[in-house]
Amino acid sequence: MQTTTTTRNTPSMATHETNPPMPSEEKTAMMQAIVQDSYGAPLDVLALRDIERPAIGPDDVLVSVRAAGVHIGDWLVGSGLPYIIRLGYGLRKPKTAIPGMEFAGVVEAVGDNVKMFHSGDAVFGWGTKAFAQYVSVSQDSLMRKPANISFEQAAVVPISGFTALQALRDSGRVKRGQKVLIIGASGGVGTYAVQIAKSYGAEVTGVCSTRNTDMVRALGADHVVDYTKEDISEAGEHYDVILEPATVPYLVYAVR
Numbered sequence: 001m002q003t004t005t006t007t008r009n010t011p012s013m014a015t016h017e018t019n020p021p022m023p024s025e026e027k028t029a030m031m032q033a034i035v036q037d038s039y040g041a042p043l044d045v046l047a048l049r050d051i052e053r054p055a056i057g058p059d060d061v062l063v064s065v066r067a068a069g070v071h072i073g074d075w076l077v078g079s080g081l082p083y084i085i086r087l088g089y090g091l092r093k094p095k096t097a098i099p100g101m102e103f104a105g106v107v108e109a110v111g112d113n114v115k116m117f118h119s120g121d122a123v124f125g126w127g128t129k130a131f132a133q134y135v136s137v138s139q140d141s142l143m144r145k146p147a148n149i150s151f152e153q154a155a156v157v158p159i160s161g162f163t164a165l166q167a168l169r170d171s172g173r174v175k176r177g178q179k180v181l182i183i184g185a186s187g188g189v190g191t192y193a194v195q196i197a198k199s200y201g202a203e204v205t206g207v208c209s210t211r212n213t214d215m216v217r218a219l220g221a222d223h224v225v226d227y228t229k230e231d232i233s234e235a236g237e238h239y240d241v242i243l244e245p246a247t248v249p250y251l252v253y254a255v256r
Ligand SMILES: NC(=O)c1ccc[n+]([C@@H]2O[C@H](COP(=O)([O-])OP(=O)(O)OC[C@H]3O[C@@H](n4cnc5c(N)ncnc54)[C@H](OP(=O)(O)O)[C@@H]3O)[C@@H](O)[C@H]2O)c1
Pocket: 072, 159, 160, 161, 163, 183, 184, 185, 186, 187, 188, 189, 190, 207, 208, 209, 210, 211, 212, 227, 245, 246, 247, 248, 249, 250, 251, 252
């Protein structure tokens, strides 16, 4: 990351160097963020810069970010590859200059309609522009951080964890005693899916490659199938719910 060099060269830093100090109110309205002005590899395009702190609307929460997760989506959007995604995320450069989709931190301020969160609450959630000192998100995108996990641990849960939760709880409607097959059990979604299915009391079979079988077993899977050695479709087993990562990106569904 070109942090030092780029920061020195940014217009906002030039203003700091030449002008007298800003009044304290204006100072607190600034923050540092990781920004990117073009598509490319992270080391080539990411830079640390001083920018304005985000504002909050009546239903929003301003979170002081302690840790941000680097999601696969950040890599895709940041690189602009495959090219088709640029139709949605910006033709020549990313529409959103600040990457970051998931985070954990401490509530700094809340909008007038926010009753569930208060200043000082430890929270985690998803949104946009999380690679920054502060992020502004809807209260609906936040949860309280459990005390027994760190900010770093909480920051990587939201997107993959909730994808797994939605697939198993909402689509699959997993119940105690059911047999659940999780294909891709060692992946971003699958590692959460194994643990969630176990917490629902299911009998879990996880599918992964040889190097990850111990890890999937350690996550709680009752049975592990190594797809490099066995074809799960030929095993003759029947399952109540199957979590199958689709070949189409960003689609995971549970087949009952
Ligand atoms: N990550 C997210 O937050 C998210 C959100 C929404 C949708 N999705 C979608 O969910 C799917 C999975 O995403 P992910 O992030 O979990 O992917 P990932 O981290 O790359 O994991 C892929 C998983 O698939 C396994 N796998 C690879 N080849 C296989 C084969 N031939 N047979 C069976 N298993 C095989 C891998 O096992 P080994 O590593 O052991 O080889 C690994 O467990 C993708 O379609 C993605 O677009 C992901």
